Amino acid sequence: MRILLVEDDPDLSRQLKLALADAGYAVDHAPDGEEAQFLGETEPYDAVILDLGLPKVDGVSVLERWRRGKIATPVLILTARGAWSEKVAGFDAGADDYLTKPFHTEELLARLRALLRRSAGHAAPSLTCGGLRLDPRAARASVNGEPLRLTSLEYRLLHYLMMHQGRVISRTELVEHLYDQDFDRDSNTIEVFVGRVRKKIGPDRIETARGLGYRLVCPPGEEAGQPAAT
Amino acid sequence: MILDGLRGPPSLVRRLVILAAGFSVAALAVTSVVLVLLFQQAAIRRLDQSLGELVDNLLAATTIGDDGVPIGPALTDERALRAYSGRYWEIAEPIKGGGVRAVVRSRSLWDAELKVPREVAAQLSAKPGPPIAFESHGPLGEPVRTLASQAQLPGRAAPVIFLAAEDRTPVDRDVRGFVAATAISFVLLGAGLLTAVVIQVRVGLRPLFDLRREIAEVRRGRAERLSQRYPSELTPLADELNALMAHNQEVVERQRTHVGNLAHALKTPLSVMLTEAAQQSGPLGDIVTRQAEIMRQQVDHHLRRARAAARAQGPGERTPVAEVLDELSRTLERLHHDRGVAIDWDADEELSFQGERQDLLEIAGNAMENACKWCKGRVRVRADAVSPARMRLSIGDDGPGLPPERRAEVVQRGARLDESAPGSGLGLSIVDELARAYGGALTLGDSPLGGLGVEIELPRAET
Numbered sequence: 150m151r152i153l154l155v156e157d158d159p160d161l162s163r164q165l166k167l168a169l170a171d172a173g174y175a176v177d178h179a180p181d182g183e184e185a186q187f188l189g190e191t192e193p194y195d196a197v198i199l200d201l202g203l204p205k206v207d208g209v210s211v212l213e214r215w216r217r218g219k220i221a222t223p224v225l226i227l228t229a230r231g232a233w234s235e236k237v238a239g240f241d242a243g244a245d246d247y248l249t250k251p252f253h254t255e256e257l258l259a260r261l262r263a264l265l266r267r268s269a270g271h272a273a274p275s276l277t278c279g280g281l282r283l284d285p286r287a288a289r290a291s292v293n294g295e296p297l298r299l300t301s302l303e304y305r306l307l308h309y310l311m312m313h314q315g316r317v318i319s320r321t322e323l324v325e326h327l328y329d330q331d332f333d334r335d336s337n338t339i340e341v342f343v344g345r346v347r348k349k350i351g352p353d354r355i356e357t358a359r360g361l362g363y364r365l366v367c368p369p370g371e372e373a374g375q376p377a378a379t
Numbered sequence: 380m381i382l383d384g385l386r387g388p389p390s391l392v393r394r395l396v397i398l399a400a401g402f403s404v405a406a407l408a409v410t411s412v413v414l415v416l417l418f419q420q421a422a423i424r425r426l427d428q429s430l431g432e433l434v435d436n437l438l439a440a441t442t443i444g445d446d447g448v449p450i451g452p453a454l455t456d457e458r459a460l461r462a463y464s465g466r467y468w469e470i471a472e473p474i475k476g477g478g479v480r481a482v483v484r485s486r487s488l489w490d491a492e493l494k495v496p497r498e499v500a501a502q503l504s505a506k507p508g509p510p511i512a513f514e515s516h517g518p519l520g521e522p523v524r525t526l527a528s529q530a531q532l533p534g535r536a537a538p539v540i541f542l543a544a545e546d547r548t549p550v551d552r553d554v555r556g557f558v559a560a561t562a563i564s565f566v567l568l569g570a571g572l573l574t575a576v577v578i579q580v581r582v583g584l585r586p587l588f589d590l591r592r593e594i595a596e597v598r599r600g601r602a603e604r605l606s607q608r609y610p611s612e613l614t615p616l617a618d619e620l621n622a623l624m625a626h627n628q629e630v631v632e633r634q635r636t637h638v639g640n641l642a643h644a645l646k647t648p649l650s651v652m653l654t655e656a657a658q659q660s661g662p663l664g665d666i667v668t669r670q671a672e673i674m675r676q677q678v679d680h681h682l683r684r685a686r687a688a689a690r691a692q693g694p695g696e697r698t699p700v701a702e703v704l705d706e707l708s709r710t711l712e713r714l715h716h717d718r719g720v721a722i723d724w725d726a727d728e729e730l731s732f733q734g735e736r737q738d739l740l741e742i743a744g745n746a747m748e749n750a751c752k753w754c755k756g757r758v759r760v761r762a763d764a765v766s767p768a769r770m771r772l773s774i775g776d777d778g779p780g781l782p783p784e785r786r787a788e789v790v791q792r793g794a795r796l797d798e799s800a801p802g803s804g805l806g807l808s809i810v811d812e813l814a815r816a817y818g819g820a821l822t823l824g825d826s827p828l829g830g831l832g833v834e835i836e837l838p839r840a841e842t
Contacts, residue, residue, distance in 0.1 A: 229643040232639075241709075250647055250649065251671065
């Protein structure tokens, strides 16, 4: 497993490099944002540990550029800034996990293991529908190449609709597939979720079949209706 | 009423209205008095003129008989023929000891005489001169205007006095009518002027009221700055206010940046110390680890205090709740991805928090993270309005919950009930501290999902 460590503090870098090497990882170190971006774009890493406060280019910008360049390497953000606004910004830029300084090395290693396990999860083909694309492996969805920001229930709803695109799906069926057994099955909340997903993917994509349920519509396009492998 | 209006705090509207009204009323009063006096004088002068003509006619037509007694003209004035018609004449002579005695009189006088006051009689007897006008009473006791003139006629040594009089009642009636008409029209004019003044002041001062309304909008967080076009007198004021608000915003931002920089500067060395100390077995390593933990808590606590102080200066802001809950749900689900936490949130699209976005993120973020830490897989978040000015955030999980007797401890600063779950353990006390800073409150109860239910009351931005 090859890891890229991006951290500007020399002492912390040395400590982390040692700890990661002890844990059996091959570690490359980048002390600033420019070098980090270059390495991340050219070398095939399994994961990146990214400090946000970096000289030259800050961590969030580096991450955004990687994601724009379709580099999907899992990224664990390491930062002194623990405010929720910064966490949200980090995740919206495409981070996979977040650790606030100061931290214990064991916690970092545990999070890194979890991250690697997750990204190595069994491959599933990604689903497409018009400009919509859903990648079940990374639990990510995008519309016309723009990443969609979905909560897990919204994601599950979209996933189910995409698996059964073109078919009318009743509310009861949705409730049964979205929630666990003991969830309070209030079918009104389905409307709320459909409303939110519509807002994010475009209002015309989910049709309401009055009294019957919902249907995902795929406008004819180059990928319409075709499941495609990634 | 006016006295009541003068009391109370000074008011520009009242001052302008009272000044304008006082001036208008005084001007109208003086004008009306002058007009009435002029009208009255003109009426009397016309009366005197007609009496003067009558005296002249008498003088021209009177002859002296052989016995030295004046013989009056047969016909001078048609009205003087009817008894008590209101128009009289008399030819008289002065008598010894003051006064005059009638020699010839108009038919209208019948057997009465025109009354001549003593001092006028004395003046008339003394020497001939211009006609003298005076007020007196007629044969029926009515007020009359009398004109008298003394003349020397050929054939008579003693002077002869010619008197002409006319009833004043019609003239007085005309004057009274004029006074009434003037009064009515001037009262109407005054009321019209007052209305005009009030309207003028209201319209003139409207930009001032607009300015006040817009500042209130800014304070409520519905506007960022004053953007209306104001009259040139108010533009500098609006510009200064905008500059002041921009300056305040800048100060808040600068403090935030400083505070963030301080955090960054301190936390990396703390991380290094913690890592290094963890590798040292023995008392030194333990002490450093413990002290570094305390330092971290202290830094966090004082950073929050600094942020709260910065907030107190900032202008009002409004933060849409649904947006924040959506962002936090996504972030927290990724953070707790391994455990498959699903956050079910719902909030009215229109609902807005009266305060800064960062603070709502901290309040809801910490409370929701606490729920995610303890839940078995489900977290439920609801935000609703409880009144036009208050909103409630309810966060529940399906975890083990918290027995009622331990709930008070959780919100105490530094309490670490949730120590066994990863994280600082300060989550709910931070929420409590922030909610209090916004005049809100945090209460703990049971969630419908079975675990701990956290309810946070917060100020709501008016829609």
